Amino acid sequence: MAYTAEAFQNEFLALGATEVNAIVTVTSSGAEGGLRTAGATEIIIVDCSGSMQAEGRMIAARQAAKAAVNCIDDGVRFAIVAGVSTAQQLFPAPGQLAVATPETRAQAVHAIDRLQANGGTAMGAWLKLAHQLFAQRPGDIQHAILLTDGENGEYKGYLESVLQEIGGSFTCDCRGVGTNWTVSELRKIATAMLGTVDIVARPQDLAAAFEQMMTAAMGKTSAGVQLKVWTPVNSTIRFVKQVEPQMVDLTGKRSEDGPRAGRYPLGSWGSESRDYHVCVDVTAGAAGDEMLAARVSVVEGDVAHAQCLVRAVWTDDAALSARINRQVAHYTGQAELADVIQAGIEARKAGDDRTATLKFGRAAQLAHQSGNTATEELLSTVVEIEDAATGTVRLRRRIEAADEMALDTRSTKTVRVGRGQ
Amino acid sequence: MTVSLECAACADERAAGAAFCESCGRTLATGSPAGAGPRCPACGPAGAVDADGYCGTCGMLAARPRDHAEADSSPVAAAVTDRGLRHQRNEDAMWLAVRGADTDAVVCDGVSASYDPDVASAVAAEAAGRVLAAGGDDLAGRVAEAITAAGDAVAELARTDPRRAASNPACTIVAACVRGTEIGYGWVGDSRAYWVPERGDARQLTEDDSWATHAIALGVDPQSAWNDPKAHAITAWLGADAGPVRPRTDTLRPGEAGMLLLCSDGLWNYLTDPAELASTVRAAVRKAPDLIAAARTLVAFANEAGGADNITVVLVPIHP
Numbered sequence: 001m002a003y004t005a006e007a008f009q010n011e012f013l014a015l016g017a018t019e020v021n022a023i024v025t026v027t028s029s030g031a032e033g034g035l036r037t038a039g040a041t042e043i044i045i046v047d048c049s050g051s052m053q054a055e056g057r058m059i060a061a062r063q064a065a066k067a068a069v070n071c072i073d074d075g076v077r078f079a080i081v082a083g084v085s086t087a088q089q090l091f092p093a094p095g096q097l098a099v100a101t102p103e104t105r106a107q108a109v110h111a112i113d114r115l116q117a118n119g120g121t122a123m124g125a126w127l128k129l130a131h132q133l134f135a136q137r138p139g140d141i142q143h144a145i146l147l148t149d150g151e152n153g154e155y156k157g158y159l160e161s162v163l164q165e166i167g168g169s170f171t172c173d174c175r176g177v178g179t180n181w182t183v184s185e186l187r188k189i190a191t192a193m194l195g196t197v198d199i200v201a202r203p204q205d206l207a208a209a210f211e212q213m214m215t216a217a218m219g220k221t222s223a224g225v226q227l228k229v230w231t232p233v234n235s236t237i238r239f240v241k242q243v244e245p246q247m248v249d250l251t252g253k254r255s256e257d258g259p260r261a262g263r264y265p266l267g268s269w270g271s272e273s274r275d276y277h278v279c280v281d282v283t284a285g286a287a288g289d290e291m292l293a294a295r296v297s298v299v300e301g302d303v304a305h306a307q308c309l310v311r312a313v314w315t316d317d318a319a320l321s322a323r324i325n326r327q328v329a330h331y332t333g334q335a336e337l338a339d340v341i342q343a344g345i346e347a348r349k350a351g352d353d354r355t356a357t358l359k360f361g362r363a364a365q366l367a368h369q370s371g372n373t374a375t376e377e378l379l380s381t382v383v384e385i386e387d388a389a390t391g392t393v394r395l396r397r398r399i400e401a402a403d404e405m406a407l408d409t410r411s412t413k414t415v416r417v418g419r420g421q
Numbered sequence: 422m423t424v425s426l427e428c429a430a431c432a433d434e435r436a437a438g439a440a441f442c443e444s445c446g447r448t449l450a451t452g453s454p455a456g457a458g459p460r461c462p463a464c465g466p467a468g469a470v471d472a473d474g475y476c477g478t479c480g481m482l483a484a485r486p487r488d489h490a491e492a493d494s495s496p497v498a499a500a501v502t503d504r505g506l507r508h509q510r511n512e513d514a515m516w517l518a519v520r521g522a523d524t525d526a527v528v529c530d531g532v533s534a535s536y537d538p539d540v541a542s543a544v545a546a547e548a549a550g551r552v553l554a555a556g557g558d559d560l561a562g563r564v565a566e567a568i569t570a571a572g573d574a575v576a577e578l579a580r581t582d583p584r585r586a587a588s589n590p591a592c593t594i595v596a597a598c599v600r601g602t603e604i605g606y607g608w609v610g611d612s613r614a615y616w617v618p619e620r621g622d623a624r625q626l627t628e629d630d631s632w633a634t635h636a637i638a639l640g641v642d643p644q645s646a647w648n649d650p651k652a653h654a655i656t657a658w659l660g661a662d663a664g665p666v667r668p669r670t671d672t673l674r675p676g677e678a679g680m681l682l683l684c685s686d687g688l689w690n691y692l693t694d695p696a697e698l699a700s701t702v703r704a705a706v707r708k709a710p711d712l713i714a715a716a717r718t719l720v721a722f723a724n725e726a727g728g729a730d731n732i733t734v735v736l737v738p739i740h741p
Contacts, residue, residue, distance in 0.1 A: 232476070291481050314509075316507065
């Protein structure tokens with residue numbers, strides 16, 4: 001697996017400045033020939049609560065699960081979990097994983113026809129069962145899809161305690177169908193499990209969404225990639241965030257790795273490129289001093305694949321220290337964009353239209369400036385954008401719940417800045 | 422002997438007579454990591470410099486080879502380049518080649534506002550130096566050829582990297598070719614050549630391609646021209662955005678003994694008065710045991726005066 005890591009920053013700091021920012025682009029060419037270097041295990045979790053009977057959701061969920069099963073490569077281990085008030089393994093026999101072959105896929109499709117909607121929603125229990133199944137295959141690329149249409153019914157704090165226990169042990173992409181589920185709840189799971197969250201407003205679109213997720217998962221060729229960050233003594237890491245393709249704060253996922261270094265999980269990788277924002281507070285140097293503020297490496301176990309340096313150089317030349325690095329500025333803007341959208345949605349729900357308008361106005365401005373047209377289009381379903389450049393917007397009187405949820409879930413999607421400083 | 426007190430495990434390991442600590446890897450005698458580089462000048466015994474030049478503890482850059490470099494061909498010629506005190510790296514570069522009494526010398530100064538100016542100056546100095554060694558009998562023509570080659574080499578840099586293409590690497594150049602008592606010299610930008618005779622004022626052989634020089638030529642009061650913030654803005658340079666390079670060249674056949682001095686503005690900024698420059702150079706040569714020590718003295722003079730820029734000094738004594 002060939003990785004590259006490149007840091008983009010303005011290393012020049014004004015005298016007395018202590019905050020060092022850099023965007024690190026990690027690119028992987030994927031394993032040779034697209035072959036997995038590790039085994040892979042897939043678990044599909046389908047919510048079978050009573051509400052899934054509405055609007056033909058159960059029929060669509062069955063079709064989606066079948067479509068996903070048919071995307072699983074030969075040799076990959078898999079299982080299907082039926083989510084009710086407890087977690088029940090639908091396929092294969094409880095506690096086991098099937099090896100994908102044309103026969104087992106056909107058996108799984110047959111089993112999926114038995115899925116019935118009756119029961120409650122217990123996401124913590126579902127994830128725990130998935131975790132137990134994955135535990136049989138340490139070292140595998142471990143990926144789960146979780147589909148739900150409602151809020152978690154477990155007692156308060158249980159899901160959080162499960163996530164605390166199993167967070168980051170496998171990747172989980174979460175999809176909500178309809179509009180009765182809670183964005184913040186699924187986002188909590190997706191963030192803890194290094195996965196994605198999205199809305200599938202219409203049940204008939206589920207099959208395509210499942211196919212897309214499973215195809216992406218099959219493209220992953222290595223598991224357990226980590227970002228190792230070394231920082232000098234007397235410095236603190238303010239944050240480490242994935243900023244592209246979407247915002248994910250990794251700061252709290254640090255595990256210590258020897259003196260002054262820590263590792264942040266990056267999940268599984270195929271042939272792809274992602275950007276990370278590293279922000280370090282250091283002690284200020286004198287004019288002309290150069291400091292290594294962070295040494296950032298892409299690691300898998302004990303193997304370091306690529307490394308780049310984040311530097312700090314103190315200068316009294318304001319022309320140098322005032323230079324704005326395009327990458328850092330762009331992603332700082334994208335992070336603010338996600339924040340103001342979420343703040344706008346909360347304000348609107350709380351009935352504070354004035355704050356909501358201000359937040360959405362700023363969001364429209366940021367989305368427009370950065371060329372994030374997808375987010376700008378989503379925004380325009382919630383507000384009428386009169387002038388994106390100045391951030392002049394008006395709240396729409398009628399807002400479809402699905403539109404607002406789509407804006408919320410996709411607020412963390414970012415666009416990449418053009419390269420070439 | 423310094424012992425790493427930072428490592429809690431070290432005490433036990435020391436007692437057991439181990440050579441270095443198993444938990445932190447430091448050699449117990451010096452406190453520096455096993456097999457790693459020299460001790461960090463910034464944090465002392467606690468840190469040691471990693472292979473990439475940064476301290477493994479405090480992260481400070483220990484030193485780069487270009488921070489201070491010397492070329493000693495005493496008594497024929499000597500050159501010293503130094504980072505100075507305020508700049509983070511040395512963007513000056515030099516070339517000194519001596520065969521018998523023949524001397525080729527080049528001083529280049531990277532333009533800080535461009536991308537990778539340190540690379541520009543290094544590339545230019547080498548390209549020019551190679552041509553100086555191989556050119557024809559017309560010394561001024563040879564210098565012109567060398568500067569043109571340096572210009573081409575620097576312009577080429579912008580074609581290899583998108584970041585360089587967006588902010589063209591650039592530098593100044595002053596080059597000299599000494600054969601016997603004949604000196605061919607030429608320049609682009611504000612790096613200078615001086616003739617320092619044994620008595621009397623120094624004579625500036627070059628005329629800066631700078632805003633201040635142009636303004637003074639147009640009649641502006643020299644004092645106020647040099648105090649203008651634009652004073653040091655150069656009007657000609659080597660780089661992809663420089664247009665056609667038109668080096669100015671000349672030949673000097675001094676009738677008396679003296680010293681040819683090539684230098685970057687890191688030195689001449691502190692010696693703008695020709696009389697003071699001459700006496701400083703002569704004093705440095707007189708007091709130093711050899712030529713390289715004299716060049717070091719001049720660099721030290723600039724550093725004591727503030728060291729605001731990179732400093733490069735080349736000294737070539739001429740004895741007719």
